[in-house]
Amino acid sequence: MTTEADSAAEDTKLSGSARILGETLLALVRARLELVALEFREEKQRHTRWLVLVVLAALFFSLGLLLTVVFLIVLFWDTHRLLSIALATLLCGGAGGWACLQICADERNRPKPFAATLSEFERDIEALRGKN
Numbered sequence: 001m002t003t004e005a006d007s008a009a010e011d012t013k014l015s016g017s018a019r020i021l022g023e024t025l026l027a028l029v030r031a032r033l034e035l036v037a038l039e040f041r042e043e044k045q046r047h048t049r050w051l052v053l054v055v056l057a058a059l060f061f062s063l064g065l066l067l068t069v070v071f072l073i074v075l076f077w078d079t080h081r082l083l084s085i086a087l088a089t090l091l092c093g094g095a096g097g098w099a100c101l102q103i104c105a106d107e108r109n110r111p112k113p114f115a116a117t118l119s120e121f122e123r124d125i126e127a128l129r130g131k132n
Contacts, residue, residue, distance in 0.1 A: 028124065035117045043113050050106060057099030065092035 068091055072084030 032117065032120060032124075035120060036114065039114045039117055046106075046110055050103065053099065053103055053106070057096060057103065061092060061096030061099065064095055065089070068092055 065088070068088040069085060072088045073081060076084040
C-alpha cells in the first residue's frame with residue numbers, strides 16, 4: 001500500500017530528476033553552441049588570412065614585375081635588353097610562384113571546418129545510444 005506521502009516524495013524525486021536532466025541538456029547544448037561559435041571565428045580568421053595573402057601575392061607579383069622589368073630594361077638598354085627582360089620576368093615569376101605555393105600549402109593543411117564540433121556531436125550521439 002502506498003500512502004500519499006510516498007506518492008508526493010516520488011513526485012518530488014521525479015520533478016527533481018527532470019529538472020537536473022533539463023539543466024544537463026541545456027549545459028550540453030550551450031557547450032556545443034560555444035564550440036560552434038569558436039570554430040566559426042577560427043574559420044573566419046583563416047579565410048581573412050587567405051584573402052590577405054592572395055591580394056598581397058597579386059599586388060607584389062604585378063608591382064615587382066613591372067618595376068623590375070622597367071629598371072632592368074633601362075639599365076641594360078644599350079647592351080642586354082632581352083637578358084634583362086628575361087631575368088626580371090624570372091625574378092617576379094618566382095616571387096609570385098612562392099606566394100601561390102604558400103596559398104596552396106595553407107589550403108592543403110587547413111583543418112576541416114567545424115571538425116571538433118562534428119566530433120563532439122558524434123560522441124554525444126554514441127553516448128545517447130549507449131555505445132560509450
